[in-house]
Amino acid sequence: xxxxxxxxxxxxxxxxxxxxxxxxxxxxxxxxxxxxxxxxxxxxxxxxxxxxxxxxxxxxxxxxxxxxxxxxxxxxxxxxxxxxxxxxxxxxxxxxxxxxxxxxxxxxxxxxxxxxxxx
Amino acid sequence: xxxxxxxxxxxxxxxxxxxxxxxxxxxxxxxxxxxxxxxxxxxxxxxxxxxxxxxxxxxxxxxxxxxxxxxxxxxxxxxxxxxxxxxxxxxxxxxxxxxxxxxxxxxxxxxxxxxxxxxxxxxxxxxxxxxxxxxxxxxxxxxxxxxxxxxxxxxxxxxxxxxxxxxxxxxxxxxxxxxxxxxxxxxxxxxxxxxxxxxxxxxxxxxxxxxxxxxxxxxxxxxxxxxxxxxxxxxxxxxxxxxxxxxxxxxxxxxxxxxxxxxxxxxxxxxxxxxxxxxxxxxxxxxxxxxxxxxxxxxxxxxxxxxxxxxxxxxxxxxxxxxxxxxxxxxxxxxxxxxxxxxxxxxxxxxxxxxxxxxxxxxxxxxxxxxxxxxxxxxxxxxxxxxxxxxxxxxxxxxxxxxxxxxxxxxxxxxxxxxxxxxxxxxxxxxxxxxxxxxxxxxxxxxxxxxxxxxxxxxxxxxxxxxxxxxxxxxxxxxxxxxxxxxxxxxxxxxxxxxxxxxxxxxxxxxxxxxxxxxxxxxxxxxxxxxxxxxxxxxxxxxxxxxxxxxxxxxxxxxxxxxxxxxxxxxxxxxxxxxxxxxxxxxxxxxxxxxxxxxxxxxxxxxx
Numbered sequence: 263x264x265x266x267x268x269x270x271x272x273x274x275x276x277x278x279x280x281x282x283x284x285x286x287x288x289x290x291x292x293x294x295x296x297x298x299x300x301x302x303x304x305x306x307x308x309x310x311x312x313x314x315x316x317x318x319x320x321x322x323x324x325x326x327x328x329x330x331x332x333x334x335x336x337x338x339x340x341x342x343x344x345x346x347x348x349x350x351x352x353x354x355x356x357x358x359x360x361x362x363x364x365x366x367x368x369x370x371x372x373x374x375x376x377x378x379x380x381x
Numbered sequence: 382x383x384x385x386x387x388x389x390x391x392x393x394x395x396x397x398x399x400x401x402x403x404x405x406x407x408x409x410x411x412x413x414x415x416x417x418x419x420x421x422x423x424x425x426x427x428x429x430x431x432x433x434x435x436x437x438x439x440x441x442x443x444x445x446x447x448x449x450x451x452x453x454x455x456x457x458x459x460x461x462x463x464x465x466x467x468x469x470x471x472x473x474x475x476x477x478x479x480x481x482x483x484x485x486x487x488x489x490x491x492x493x494x495x496x497x498x499x500x501x502x503x504x505x506x507x508x509x510x511x512x513x514x515x516x517x518x519x520x521x522x523x524x525x526x527x528x529x530x531x532x533x534x535x536x537x538x539x540x541x542x543x544x545x546x547x548x549x550x551x552x553x554x555x556x557x558x559x560x561x562x563x564x565x566x567x568x569x570x571x572x573x574x575x576x577x578x579x580x581x582x583x584x585x586x587x588x589x590x591x592x593x594x595x596x597x598x599x600x601x602x603x604x605x606x607x608x609x610x611x612x613x614x615x616x617x618x619x620x621x622x623x624x625x626x627x628x629x630x631x632x633x634x635x636x637x638x639x640x641x642x643x644x645x646x647x648x649x650x651x652x653x654x655x656x657x658x659x660x661x662x663x664x665x666x667x668x669x670x671x672x673x674x675x676x677x678x679x680x681x682x683x684x685x686x687x688x689x690x691x692x693x694x695x696x697x698x699x700x701x702x703x704x705x706x707x708x709x710x711x712x713x714x715x716x717x718x719x720x721x722x723x724x725x726x727x728x729x730x731x732x733x734x735x736x737x738x739x740x741x742x743x744x745x746x747x748x749x750x751x752x753x754x755x756x757x758x759x760x761x762x763x764x765x766x767x768x769x770x771x772x773x774x775x776x777x778x779x780x781x782x783x784x785x786x787x788x789x790x791x792x793x794x795x796x797x798x799x800x801x802x803x804x805x806x807x808x809x810x811x812x813x814x815x816x817x818x819x820x821x822x823x824x825x826x827x828x829x830x831x832x833x834x835x836x837x838x839x840x841x842x843x844x845x846x847x848x849x850x851x852x853x854x855x856x857x858x859x860x861x862x863x864x865x866x867x868x869x870x871x872x873x874x875x876x877x878x879x880x881x882x883x884x885x886x887x888x889x890x891x892x893x894x895x896x897x898x899x900x901x902x903x904x905x906x907x908x909x910x911x912x913x914x915x916x917x918x919x920x921x922x923x924x925x926x927x928x929x930x931x932x933x934x935x936x937x938x939x940x941x942x943x944x945x946x947x948x949x950x951x952x953x954x955x956x957x958x959x960x961x962x963x964x965x966x967x968x969x970x971x972x973x974x975x976x977x978x979x980x981x982x983x984x985x986x987x988x989x
Contacts, residue, residue, distance in 0.1 A: 293762060
């Protein structure tokens with residue numbers, strides 16, 4: 263019974279991660295408990311052509327706050343953000359899942375990023 | 382009404398007090414505008430022989446021991462000298478000199494034509510008794526009321542004298558409880574206890590009452606009423622004061638006679654005032670020099686910019702070796718690029734382009750002068766900054782192993798804005814101004830001298846570093862995206878390390894280049910972002926409320942040559958600025974730890 267619940271939970275988690283991946287949520291940098299998230303379609307533009315058009319969303323995982331859409335370059339200018347590794351990205355995506363409702367993730371992160379792509 | 386006239390020097394200090402009035406009318410007194418002639422009205426003498434004869438009725442509160450009392454049906458204000466416990470032997474020390482200094486300041490004001498309540502010093506400075514002035518305080522009136530305007534005009538007329546006497550508290554608390562419109566129609570400076578050598582709360586000013594009249598800047602910065610006094614007004618007031626210097630010294634010496642001021646104290650005050658008058662003369666010369674007509678802009682786009690560059694070589698600015706040259710080139714370029722915008726705005730205002738630039742210059746200088754300089758910091762990097770590194774780092778110093786956080790754009794911008802690593806660039810030139818050029822910056826240029834990359838912050842004229850529509854907290858500052866803990870940088874540090882823009886500095890091209898905070902150029906203001914230039918130029922527009930007057934959300938500072946904890950004066954934290962209890966506790970802990978590491982640190986934590 264316990265294993266069954268665990269397996270179900272794991273499947274749900276994987277499923278949500280797939281959805282997040284499908285929606286191209288890409289945590290790119292961290293600073294303490296804060297994370298900057300971009301849409302992975304915008305990765306080619308960071309620091310290069312049309313850099314100022316790349317938008318990101320700052321999420322505070324501890325305080326459970328999702329900020330408004332903001333220029334990534336402005337954040338990078340002000341603080342020593344550290345680039346997130348592939349392993350860290352998986353954990354951060356999982357944390358994102360657990361700490362915010364699907365609706366919040368959809369309306370406050372996925373939607374604004376998708377609507378403001380550089381392309 | 383009987384009247385007695387006494388010539389200078391004919392009165393002994395033991396005689397009844399005499400007031401020196403040189404202009405206007407005061408109830409019961411005949412006023413003599415002739416210099417050096419003093420007039421008293423014995424019938425109107427409201428003061429008793431001894432303070433004990435005054436029936437003290439009610440405490441008036443305030444920062445000192447002040448009472449209202451009655452004598453012969455007249456209301457009097459009795460101020461007692463401050464007392465403190467001696468650190469040496471625990472005895473009670475009485476600060477008699479402060480009340481005497483206040484009396485001296487009163488007499489100088491009166492001699493120069495500004496009203497103060499008539500008063501008398503008792504017991505060698507133990508008490509100062511003044512006539513109660515019936516009327517209404519400045520802070521009773523709204524700015525639109527004629528009474529407010531009348532008071533404001535009078536106060537501004539005496540601005541340079543306030544500065545000369547270092548009357549820091551001339552306006553008072555709560556928007557003006559030290560200034561009163563008397564029922565006789567005169568404007569009274571009621572409490573001049575913060576003038577000359579002492580602060581309002583009794584401590585000595587020390588070097589702050591020195592040879593330089595820094596109040597010409599600081600009083601304008603601290604008091605809205607004085608904020609937009611022009612150089613021309615200051616120039617006229619200085620000329621008037623210099624003409625009347627003998628009146629000032631006569632008043633000082635008479636006040637010394639009245640109070641029994643000790644000779645060394647008199648000499649000290651005379652010396653200080655003499656030095657400060659000399660400073661005013663130098664200040665006047667500087668203003669006059671600037672006014673000398675220049676009709677040829679020379680190699681620049683405008684006469685305003687030619688004047689701006691006159692003392693450029695003597696300007697000290699930390700940072701990379703090419704920084705000043707690059708900024709100079711950017712200013713020239715930006716003014717050219719924006720010339721059509723200056724023309725459009727000048728046309729809309731019905732003034733010449735030169736006049737517009739001159740007004741813009743005055744505005745940006747005033748905004749910078751009135752501001753403090755801050756660095757917003759996140760809780761997440763607090764320990765690193767305060768405890769481990771002792772300095773702020775830029776993103777160039779952090780790991781970019783995956784290569785997604787590409788720093789080429791910022792590196793290009795910093796090369797363009799400040800010439801950062803430009804000498805290391807191929808050929809020593811800035812790459813072509815295109816997006817593609819960003820990617821051509823070689824890695825060794827990108828990675829060189831990372832520690833000295835600019836650190837970004839903001840400036841605001843709000844004491845806690847607020848910057849938003851309201852210019853105060855709440856609401857939170859608009860730079861909270863970058864961190865909610867406001868570190869205030871020491872002013873002398875900012876003067877040599879900071880450049881500023883009146884909006885975010887990152888932009889394609891250099892249309893609003895950063896220029897030195899101590900000497901901002903009007904081109905650092907983006908004209909794209911100003912919907913109404915006349916509103917922007919009005920006194921209401923300040924750095925803390927920039928978002929109300931332009932599309933800019935904050936006023937930016939770029940610190941050069943590194944920014945360390947040694948450069949910090951104070952830390953401001955508030956729950957209304959996006960911080961929680963955990964964050965504030967974290968700041969307290971970090972500061973405690975920092976102070977253990979640096980016992981001589983004077984950094985203050987201000988929670989508001």
